[in-house]
Amino acid sequence: MRRRFQVLLGITTVAALTVLSGCSADSGDGADQPPEGALTVYSGRTENLIGPLMDDFTEQTGIPVAVRYGQSADLALQIDTEGDSTPADVYISQSPGAAGYLADQGRLQQLSKKTLAKVQKRFEDPSGHWVGMSGRVRVMVYNTDTVTDKQFPKSVFDLTGEEYRGKVALAPANGSFQDFVTAMRIQFGKEKTQQWLDGMAANESPTYANNTAIVEAAARGEVPMGLVNHYYNERAKVENASTPTENYFFPDGDIGSLLIATAVGVVNGTDQASEADKLVAFLLSEQAQEFFANETFEYPLAEGVAPPHGLPPLDSLDYTSVDLGKLGEGFGETLQMIEASGLNTN
């Protein structure tokens, strides 16, 4: 009797394996299956923010593109784990940190001089393995009804002052805020950065889950100001032009208005190097850069394309002082410092 049960179980196991292998034949049924020989892109930018450009590229060049979307850091880890067998030809990152990691692991190719020449040196890997594509700027969003010009600080360091008590919202769990803290630590040292974090916590700065929540709270007048990325307010304006919020850019290259670049690089060992180069060149072309400026409200980093309407010029922002490639370093330490400040419980 038991033997029969055993035989039956054996059959089901075989059946399971058959189903498993049978599925491999069906896997081509997916709707968006890319054609054979497509250029493979691993993108840390989401489809919403770059998909249309990929379609344009294929239309213009006839080169089919297959994009895997994911977290920038996870995709970098994936390419590193895949090693020489990686299907990826091009890597796109939301922050310089993950691109820097891949470059350090020797997984990115040296980009051509022609490509690198399109972007100012300060927005690219010093060794030329990745190039900045678009930029996000840290700003202070404020409610135009409750905040008058007199209250604007010269520097983000002034925000620990008594006059800002309880008035400046932060999102300590947000990646961009953490990048900003890391940059501050690299530029000004651990002690001064911890002092600033402690000061913001002691100043009863309210904390929110993310940037959008801060912009909304500011629009409602619930909190007068908040530190966010610049494009959230631009998006809110598109939705509702009369939203009573504006961005304040810290002047004179203050770190409060740090620019964080998104990055693109060509993966080592690609068998489609020339197609990959074409894609990188396309992403730095006027057309793509205008997409970033007009559709996602980011700063175009290739020279000669104007920033989104109403934003201060690139040259007025802070970027020179911090090696963007170092943003990923000591991330755990940044988290510990934020934790130690007590901001998380505000």
Next chain:
Amino acid sequence: MTEVLAGTHARSRRRGPGVLLGAGITIIGLLFAAPFLYLLISVVRSGSVLDVLGSGAIGRPLLNSLILGVSVSAAATVLGTLAAVLVQRADVRGRRVLRIALALPLVLPSYVGATALLAATGVGGMLPFIPRPVGFWGAFAVLTIFTYPYAYLPVLARLTMIPTSTEEAARVLGRSAWPTTWRVLLPQLRPAIAGGALLVFLYTLSDFGAVSLLRYDTLTRVIYSSRLLDRDLSLALGLILAVLALAIALLMRRAGVGAAPPLARTRWQPTITLGRWRSAVSAILLLPLLIGVVLPIVIFVYWVLRGGTTVGVGYSGWGDDLSFLVSPLLGSASAAITAGVVAVLVTLPVAYAVERRGGVLSELSGSVVTSVFALPGLVVALAIITWTLGTPGPIGSLYQTFPLLILAYVLHFGAQSLTGTRSAITAVPVRLEEAAESLGVPWRRRFLRVDLPLLLPGLLAAGGLVMLSTMKELPATLMLAPIGFETLATVIWGAAEDGFFAEVGITSILLIALSGVLTWFLVLRKEFHDTQT
């Protein structure tokens, strides 16, 4: 009755798996051991595990993981068990709907659930008087609400198999409802309860979404935050987590089993009449639903109605075209159903070996299958990448194909399937097999007429749990799916990444709806009819 019950205690005759079954479960066990071997080899290669152990970097996160795991599994188990007993044994109001709805908090990915609850609470939220759930208490509350169905579903499945006659007999002898229920039911439920508690504990160890948003520093959070900056640390912590999970799984290898008396298919009748407490108890049962399903849905609807931005190509609110969700919907459904079926088939031999044959090999295979559940999805995905591309021969061509994705789900969620398949096996009493045999019933007929109906509730519960988990899985899906293959979870992730909350909202509502429908059709409907009619 007593004879039948006695017949189910088959363990005295366990003699280990035979050659064929032994070979089968060895292969399956090795498959599930792949993530462990990946971690072990990577750590040995980097040679840094001693440095990490000595650095003290693991102390606090390890302790936090254990504290959170134990407290969440205790709370979730109590909640899940109470809920199951009440909807299955008491005359609760609206129990038809409650039975299904109470399973639903499981379908929300923890990071989506946490995002919604964070948005609802605290300064500026819809419910500003409720403090924002952060730190230990936040992670504890949120994880308890989203994991209690791991205990609820097995206990519920168990209850449908236990006839109410014993409880009724006890009551006829003059005992009151509650003490009877506990004294008679609890011993029979204990294995299912332990199985649920183990699943909750292992899930809590693996969770990244909730603890990262709610800022509680567990092992898994450190594994993620150090994945690029300090690979050695990340891998060593992964190995420590794996060893911990394996140890717990071995310790609790008896969990999730237990003999069920057959012939449970009687008309449903409440054995607990709540009397004047009826409304109050029914209302309390609504509470986990309010927090775990209704409140998130309200937030999602609010996001959809409020609308979003028109950046890129995202969904921007009510009235927009929804056709972009068709392909992810089909992707989620096909991946989830396939993974559910394959997981049941793959774990069934292991379940049979563990329950009917025993022996070291069976126990070890079972424990390995169970413990993979505690690993973060990222680690499972990286292990599969390494093994697939590192193995010479044709296996590499499977990389980033649908079957490999299914394998990833099956490896990661095999524990949930094993819990169900084991209870399915125990539902077939050994004596019944022997009775049929002695009566000369052909085995095929016996299987279809006798065994399969008894196996079915457990198998459906097994497949159902895997299905629900697959539907919300993210890291392995992003890394291993064929390019262009989308699921609702990947859409939700992308939208959340960009801050497109209207899109997060509409997609999450769809995910809950799809999960609800599949749960109803595949898991609960059958039992429901059996117990209602």
